[in-house]
Amino acid sequence: MSSSSCNNSACLNEARRVAIFGGTHGNEMSGVTLVNLWVKNSAEIQRKGVETKPFITNPKAVEKCTRYVDTDLNRAFTPENLSAPGGDNLPYEVQRAQEINRIFGPKESPDAYDVIFDLHNTTSNMGCTLILESSKDHFNLQMMHYIKKAIAPASCLVLLNEHPLLKYSTSRSVAKHPVGLEVGPQPQGVLRSNIFEAMRVILKHALDFIELFNEGMEFPPCTVEAFRVLERIDYPRDANGNIIAMVHPNLQDCDWEPLNPGDPMFQTFDGKTIRYHGSGTVYPTFINEAAYYEKQQAFVTTRREALVASAIRKI
Ligand SMILES: CC(=O)N[C@@H](CC(=O)O)C(=O)O
Numbered sequence: 114m115s116s117s118s119c120n121n122s123a124c125l126n127e128a129r130r131v132a133i134f135g136g137t138h139g140n141e142m143s144g145v146t147l148v149n150l151w152v153k154n155s156a157e158i159q160r161k162g163v164e165t166k167p168f169i170t171n172p173k174a175v176e177k178c179t180r181y182v183d184t185d186l187n188r189a190f191t192p193e194n195l196s197a198p199g200g201d202n203l204p205y206e207v208q209r210a211q212e213i214n215r216i217f218g219p220k221e222s223p224d225a226y227d228v229i230f231d232l233h234n235t236t237s238n239m240g241c242t243l244i245l246e247s248s249k250d251h252f253n254l255q256m257m258h259y260i261k262k263a264i265a266p267a268s269c270l271v272l273l274n275e276h277p278l279l280k281y282s283t284s285r286s287v288a289k290h291p292v293g294l295e296v297g298p299q300p301q302g303v304l305r306s307n308i309f310e311a312m313r314v315i316l317k318h319a320l321d322f323i324e325l326f327n328e329g330m331e332f333p334p335c336t337v338e339a340f341r342v343l344e345r346i347d348y349p350r351d352a353n354g355n356i357i358a359m360v361h362p363n364l365q366d367c368d369w370e371p372l373n374p375g376d377p378m379f380q381t382f383d384g385k386t387i388r389y390h391g392s393g394t395v396y397p398t399f400i401n402e403a404a405y406y407e408k409q410q411a412f413v414t415t416r417r418e419a420l421v422a423s424a425i426r427k428i
């Protein structure tokens with residue numbers, strides 16, 4: 114009887130409406146290319162009992178092959194922006210955020226899409242990374258567990274951004290279950306086949322999970338290793354705000370590897386080493402991401418954590 118199974122499992126609604134966003138940043142080519150492909154022919158992303166909509170979120174930025182036109186779309190889904198009057202006079206991405214919120218939201222309402230996958234590329238050596246915004250979303254945690262198992266021995270890490278100050282208002286945040294997918298390294302404006310295929314495989318398993326869930330499969334309790342965002346580290350700068358050091362060669366490309374107090378972090382242009390002076394071991398990621406120079410961020414530090422997912426099944 115379903116009511117008795119529901120005593121042991123969190124009973125959740127089926128995930129009937131799913132969207133796959135590409136081009137939230139117009140120069141991140143794997144997501145742009147995959148979504149354009151799926152708009153033409155969506156057979157690959159259709160699953161029984163699920164309606165999956167591929168969608169280019171920032172067409173003007175895609176056309177110009179730039180991150181954004183007026184302002185970063187993946188920071189634009191704030192309550193202020195989403196309710197701002199002004200119509201055509203608003204920045205392009207704010208108008209676009211309002212449109213996306215009308216189609217796939219409204220954010221935080223029962224009418225919102227169930228799941229949104231938002232496809233990104235990074236210039237950092239992060240490999241496949243799934244980005245979560247909540248440690249309490251048991252549906253997403255179970256999905257992460259499923260994907261990790263399905264792609265083994267390849268690996269896919271989970272980045273959790275629940276930081277009260279560093280969290281931002283993403284395009285995917287209009288969904289009930291927002292999932293970011295970040296794959297790198299890939300330069301901006303460039304397509305690399307290995308990165309493209311890695312992204313495609315993760316999406317395949319993610320959609321398989323949703324199909325199984327909707328078919329009534331019960332997922333037992335599990336734990337998921339995640340890396341929780343702790344701190345943003347800026348480049349060293351002079352009094353005028355100009356950068357005076359680069360990511361140290363010992364740290365470059367070492368995303369997810371432990372950084373200990375005393376380890377080299379930056380190298381000045383005249384060859385001096387600047388060391389990490391935090392209180393304990395952290396796991397840096399987004400190291401030397403091109404898009405983050407404008408955000409005064411050389412990398413973020415994270416801490417490893419085991420997240421607990423309850424059993425889930427559909428109502
Ligand atoms: C390189 C890049 O664009 N990263 C994404 C991460 C995310 O989707 O949360 C961003 O800053 O919006």
Ligand SMILES: [Zn+2]
Binds near residue numbers: 137141232233
């Ligand atoms: Zn991006």
